[in-house]
Amino acid sequence: MTVCRPRVITLLTDFGNQDAYVGIMKGVIAGINPFANIVDICHSIPPQDISTGAYLLYTSYKYFPKKTIHVAVVDPGVGSRRDIVCVETKDCFFLVPDNGLLSFIVQEERPKSIIRVTNSKYFLPSPSNTFHGRDVFAPIAAHLSLGVKPQQLGIKINQLEQLDIPKPVPKKAGQVEGQIIYIDRFGNLITNITKEYLIKGAGGQKPEVRSKKPDAFEKISKEKILSKCNIMETTIGKKRIVGLSKTYTDATPGEPLVLTGSAGLLEVSINQGNAQRYFKVEKGSKIIIEIGQSPF
Numbered sequence: 001m002t003v004c005r006p007r008v009i010t011l012l013t014d015f016g017n018q019d020a021y022v023g024i025m026k027g028v029i030a031g032i033n034p035f036a037n038i039v040d041i042c043h044s045i046p047p048q049d050i051s052t053g054a055y056l057l058y059t060s061y062k063y064f065p066k067k068t069i070h071v072a073v074v075d076p077g078v079g080s081r082r083d084i085v086c087v088e089t090k091d092c093f094f095l096v097p098d099n100g101l102l103s104f105i106v107q108e109e110r111p112k113s114i115i116r117v118t119n120s121k122y123f124l125p126s127p128s129n130t131f132h133g134r135d136v137f138a139p140i141a142a143h144l145s146l147g148v149k150p151q152q153l154g155i156k157i158n159q160l161e162q163l164d165i166p167k168p169v170p171k172k173a174g175q176v177e178g179q180i181i182y183i184d185r186f187g188n189l190i191t192n193i194t195k196e197y198l199i200k201g202a203g204g205q206k207p208e209v210r211s212k213k214p215d216a217f218e219k220i221s222k223e224k225i226l227s228k229c230n231i232m233e234t235t236i237g238k239k240r241i242v243g244l245s246k247t248y249t250d251a252t253p254g255e256p257l258v259l260t261g262s263a264g265l266l267e268v269s270i271n272q273g274n275a276q277r278y279f280k281v282e283k284g285s286k287i288i289i290e291i292g293q294s295p296f
Contacts, residue, residue, distance in 0.1 A: 006035040007145035008068040012057055013133065014045040015073070021131070025071075025138040028124065032142035039064070048076040050100050051163055052283075055182045055190075057094075058104035059263045066091045071141045072101050079129030084117040084136060085160065086150045093150065095141055097132075100163035107165070118154035168193050175290045178266065180283055187274030189236075191287055193266040198232075198244075198291070231292040234258045236268065236279045248272075 009029060015021040022043050029036050041060050045053045053074035061070050068091075075082075075097040083098040089109045094102060098116075117136070120127075122143045127135035140153060166179045178193040234241040241256050251257035251271040256278060261267035268275050268287065276282075 006037045007033075008037045008039060008065055009141050009145055010039045010041050010060070010064060010068060010070045011043070012041040012045070012053060012060070012070070012072040013043050013074065014047050014049065014053065015043050015133070017043055021133060024131075025133050028134055028138035029142040029145075032139055033145050036142060036145045041070075045074055048074065050074050050076070051103075051165075052182060054101050054103050054105075054163060057101060061092060061094075061105065064092065067093070069093045069095065069141050069144050071137050072096045073133045073137055074101060075099065075132065078132050083157075084132070085157070086115045086117055086140070086144070086153050087160070088112045088115075088150050093144060095137055095144070098161050100161050102160055103163040103165055106160060106162075111160075113150055114157050114160060115150045116154045116157050119152065122148065122153060166192055168197055171288070174292065175288065178287045178289060180268075180281060180285045180287060181265075183276050183283055187270065187276040187278075188261070189268040189275050189279070189281065189285075189287075190261060190263065191266045191268070193287075193289060195260045195264045195266070198260070198266065198289075232258070233290045233292075234268065235288040235290070236281060236285070239279060241268070 011022065011025060013022060022040070026038050029038060042056050045056065053072055057070065057072050061068070064070070070092060072094065073096075077097060077099060085094075085096060085098045087094040087096070087102060089105075089111055094105070096102060117140065122140050124135040124139050144150070166181065169177045171177050176193065176197070178191045180189045181192045182190040184190065231242070232244050239256070241258050243258070245251060245257040245259040247259070248257065248269055248271050250259075253272040254270065256268065256270050256275065258266060258268050266289070268279070270278050
């Protein structure tokens with residue numbers, strides 16, 4: 001006898017926890033599939049902040065079981081002509097407004113299929129123009145968890161809306177300009193500069209160009225290359241930080257440091273403090289990284 005395991009449905013919204021919106025979505029899902037395993041990723045995204053929603057979805061989705069259904073509702077265009085899409089990748093499904101919420105993810109994964117949701121058979125009756133989370137996203141997610149195929153939801157399309165995600169910009173030899181793309185509740189400043197970007201820069205390569213002799217590069221230990229970043233200098237505004245730390249405690253309490261965070265991105269922090277307040281910056285603020293050329 002085949003045992004049908006409950007499917008995981010994740011929820012990520014800008015609805016907050018003050019109102020009943022999230023609870024209502026869960027009620028709709030449970031009414032259709034009482035055995036669905038609903039997991040909250042985050043509901044504290046700033047209202048209408050699509051880029052933050054995209055970042056948090058990107059840093060979360062890969063830690064869930066295969067065939068998870070990820071529902072993300074950060075939807076300033078609710079009720080308008082914007083599309084709702086069901087996107088299937090190698091391991092999971094995404095149900096989102098087509099407004100750029102998958103911009104980080106599709107840079108790493110090519111969708112297997114993109115379906116524009118049009119089949120109202122899977123909506124609640126008489127959907128409102130202001131609460132598609134309840135009337136469209138929640139019931140569709142529940143039906144998907146019961147085995148409805150994405151192709152049953154609507155029409156196949158080939159493209160998704162994309163955000164203009166900032167990339168690091170090389171300025172001169174050993175120097176790159178990055179940008180703060182997210183600030184967490186601790187005030188840590190997460191940038192768009194990856195660990196791999198640092199490794200290539202510290203190894204003497206142009207970060208944006210793959211080496212013509214990768215074997216020669218691979219012979220050098222990545223740890224050894226990154227140790228070269230101990231003479232790395234980070235500039236935010238008029239303040240500078242020297243070195244690349246491994247942990248928050250590498251700096252004394254109240255002092256700034258730079259490290260690679262859990263998402264593999266360069267992060268500026270204050271040990272037991274708040275880097276956003278310390279540096280007086282916001283999302284989108286610039287950051288300059290300079291790596292010296294000392295010998296190994």
